[in-house]
Amino acid sequence: MKEQQSLSYGSYVLVWLALVVLTSVTVTIAGMHLGALSIATAIFIALIKGSLVVYYFMNLKNEDVMFRVMLLVALVTLTVIMVFTFFDISFR
Amino acid sequence: MSNTADPVSYLDYQGRHKGILGWILSTDHKRIGILYMISMLSFFGVGVILGLLMRIELLMPGMTIVTPRVYNSLFTLHGMIMIFLFIIPGLPAVFGNFFLPLQIGAEDVAFPRLNLASWWIYMLGAAVALTSLFVGGGAPDTGWTFYVPYSVRSGTNVTLAVTGAFILGFSSILTGINFITTIHRLRAPGMSFTRMPLFVWTLYSTAWIQILATPVLAITLLLVIAERTLGLGLFDPAKGGDPILYQHLFWIYSHPAVYIMILPGMGVVSEIIPTFARKDIFGYKAIAISSLLIAFVGYLVWGHHMFTSGISDTARWIFSLLTFLVAIPSGIKIFNWVATLYKGSIDLRPPFLFTLTFIFLFSIGGLTGLVTGALATDVHVHDTYFVVGHFHYVMFGGTGMAFLAALLYWWPKMFGIMYNEKWIWRSWAFIFVGFNMLYFPMLIQGWMGHPRRYYDYVPRFHATHIVATVGSWVLVTGLLIFAITLFRSFKSRVPAPSNPWGGRTLEWTTTSPPPLLNFTQIPTVTRGPYEPAPTPTGGETS
Numbered sequence: 001m002k003e004q005q006s007l008s009y010g011s012y013v014l015v016w017l018a019l020v021v022l023t024s025v026t027v028t029i030a031g032m033h034l035g036a037l038s039i040a041t042a043i044f045i046a047l048i049k050g051s052l053v054v055y056y057f058m059n060l061k062n063e064d065v066m067f068r069v070m071l072l073v074a075l076v077t078l079t080v081i082m083v084f085t086f087f088d089i090s091f092r
Numbered sequence: 093m094s095n096t097a098d099p100v101s102y103l104d105y106q107g108r109h110k111g112i113l114g115w116i117l118s119t120d121h122k123r124i125g126i127l128y129m130i131s132m133l134s135f136f137g138v139g140v141i142l143g144l145l146m147r148i149e150l151l152m153p154g155m156t157i158v159t160p161r162v163y164n165s166l167f168t169l170h171g172m173i174m175i176f177l178f179i180i181p182g183l184p185a186v187f188g189n190f191f192l193p194l195q196i197g198a199e200d201v202a203f204p205r206l207n208l209a210s211w212w213i214y215m216l217g218a219a220v221a222l223t224s225l226f227v228g229g230g231a232p233d234t235g236w237t238f239y240v241p242y243s244v245r246s247g248t249n250v251t252l253a254v255t256g257a258f259i260l261g262f263s264s265i266l267t268g269i270n271f272i273t274t275i276h277r278l279r280a281p282g283m284s285f286t287r288m289p290l291f292v293w294t295l296y297s298t299a300w301i302q303i304l305a306t307p308v309l310a311i312t313l314l315l316v317i318a319e320r321t322l323g324l325g326l327f328d329p330a331k332g333g334d335p336i337l338y339q340h341l342f343w344i345y346s347h348p349a350v351y352i353m354i355l356p357g358m359g360v361v362s363e364i365i366p367t368f369a370r371k372d373i374f375g376y377k378a379i380a381i382s383s384l385l386i387a388f389v390g391y392l393v394w395g396h397h398m399f400t401s402g403i404s405d406t407a408r409w410i411f412s413l414l415t416f417l418v419a420i421p422s423g424i425k426i427f428n429w430v431a432t433l434y435k436g437s438i439d440l441r442p443p444f445l446f447t448l449t450f451i452f453l454f455s456i457g458g459l460t461g462l463v464t465g466a467l468a469t470d471v472h473v474h475d476t477y478f479v480v481g482h483f484h485y486v487m488f489g490g491t492g493m494a495f496l497a498a499l500l501y502w503w504p505k506m507f508g509i510m511y512n513e514k515w516i517w518r519s520w521a522f523i524f525v526g527f528n529m530l531y532f533p534m535l536i537q538g539w540m541g542h543p544r545r546y547y548d549y550v551p552r553f554h555a556t557h558i559v560a561t562v563g564s565w566v567l568v569t570g571l572l573i574f575a576i577t578l579f580r581s582f583k584s585r586v587p588a589p590s591n592p593w594g595g596r597t598l599e600w601t602t603t604s605p606p607p608l609l610n611f612t613q614i615p616t617v618t619r620g621p622y623e624p625a626p627t628p629t630g631g632e633t634s
């Protein structure tokens with residue numbers, strides 16, 4: 001495995017700020033009563049936040065391709081699961 | 093076949109601890125495999141006894157030996173034990189642990205301590221689940237599926253049982269992580285992915301399902317606990333929840349879990365067939381890839397368990413259509429196995445006999461699966477005995493028989509002794525006849541409309557119930573003969589050569605039983621797993 005090439009503290013703080021901003025966006029949108037769209041946007045924002053955490057804080061940025069592929073497998077699976085579940089509900 | 097002085101076997105090796113501590117604190121993957129085997133077969137025995145009790149209750153209409161309440165607890169515990177304690181961890185935990193490192197030429201798994209921790213967590217989960225029998229409100233009576241709203245309302249010990257299943261999930265996840273890391277990192281020189289034995293391929297696919305699907309179950313079970321203790325209302329329509337959401341979450345795990353159960357069984361079959369047909373496997377790559385395909389497609393079909401529970405019509409036909417896709421990779425396996433047998437030099441020894449039994453019984457299970465997978469017919473047979481017959485054919489007739497075949501195939505390697513083959517043949521006759529007497533009538537009953545999970549029935553089902561109950565006695569007689577035959581091999585101690593069957597994978601190149609670190613020298617691999625060795629060594633028959 002590679003050495004941990006960690007980022008500067010400044011970039012960590014920036015990422016953290018981005019997470020805070022995105023959280024407030026989620027909260028704001030939740031109050032806007034967008035109907036079916038509100039779930040989609042909430043999931044989309046959560047996805048961005050999750051990626052930021054995994055990429056920077058969990059250091060995926062500096063990992064082998066193999067780990068990225070493995071994470072992708074998990075992501076694809078999760079997407080499939082969510083899409084199918086919501087699919088059922090939206091046609092009921 | 094082993095060179096000069098045999099190294100000390102893992103059974104004789106004296107580590108830091110003596111006696112039983114030398115087992116329950118051992119980080120040797122082989123000892124852990126055997127720990128799992130002993131614990132699992134004990135639980136299996138309990139499950140079988142519960143099954144026998146149910147069968148006795150069903151011998152006659154009306155109350156025979158237990159009350160309806162007790163019957164409900166019997167099938168719940170029987171299902172929980174068989175699913176969570178036996179058939180899901182089954183092959184990977186026992187034979188995966190023991191043979192994965194041996195088959196890829198490694199000294200142990202990647203994380204030996206984590207491996208031991210998995211066993212302890214497994215035992216803890218089992219203890220918690222079984223405690224629910226004896227304390228508080230009594231044994232759970234929801235069925236192993238814990239469907240809401242009943243699982244939230246039942247006054248029995250559902251919370252404890254669900255906590256047990258929750259804990260067991262972690263054992264499964266940790267084993268999965270361990271195996272994936274081992275396969276990626278610890279293969280012997282020359283052991284490329286396309287030279288891995290097919291059992292390893294199935295363990296790899298299974299491990300991915302264990303990692304990706306089990307957390308969904310864990311979350312779902314936590315939600316049930318939260319619903320029971322805090323009254324959240326996630327699944328309660330009166331509070332804005334949705335009971336069908338529970339079924340989605342449950343089957344998002346539990347359908348992929350049926351592939352956790354069957355894939356390693358298919359792996360065992362892919363090992364045994366080339367050995368006893370004395371041929372290289374036909375379609376190695378197709379079989380290997382089909383395992384990954386099954387694992388993936390397995391995520392797309394869970395809705396077929398919910399055809400009658402009120403999901404949308406569009407979801408129903410799409411899930412039904414997707415279910416049929418699984419037939420493709422399964423068919424790839426079956427046809428390649430048959431093609432391997434074609435013009436092989438077949439040697440009908442006990443492991444192969446049970447492998448053929450697997451193919452036969454699993455095919456019945458698979459074909460009845462088409463009936464339950466097709467939307468139109470499933471509406472008719474859903475929640476009837478047809479389903480009970482179907483899943484015993486796949487799980488017991490499939491994975492269960494593969495487990496017995498694996499025991500017979502690898503027993504000489506694990507303990508360095510041979511068993512009495514004649515008695516195994518006799519046990520097989522009982523098992524095969526009893527099995528079909530027990531479960532085939534269930535298919536007929538279900539087709540005629542007999543609902544499952546009932547302790548009573550109308551008189552017209554009496555005859556078929558008698559056949560099934562007598563069948564359960566025949567089957568258990570067979571299982572007992574099987575067990576006693578294996579036990580007696582410890583007494584007679586007929587020594588096993590390192591390669592009694594003429595197998596070509598790496599585990600057969602080391603001594604029986606193997607030394608602590610598996611090989612005196614880490615092997616270098618220069619050929620496919622089932623190709624004959626270029627220079628025949630002793631015991632090799634090609």
Ligand code: HEM
Pocket residue numbers: 140143144146147167168170171172174175178179234235236237480484487488492543544545546547564567568
């Ligand atoms: C001698 C062996 C066995 C006997 C006599 C037996 C018998 C039965 C019976 C009578 C039922 C209940 C039917 C009903 O009222 O709905 C049942 C349910 C079940 N069995 Fe078995 N069985 C045996 C072995 C197995 C094995 C090996 C497995 C799994 C690998 C298994 C898994 C299950 C499951 C999951 C259920 C459903 C429980 C539920 O409805 O919640 N059984 N079995």
Ligand SMILES: [Cu+2]
Pocket residue numbers: 346347350393394396397
């Ligand atoms: Cu399914």
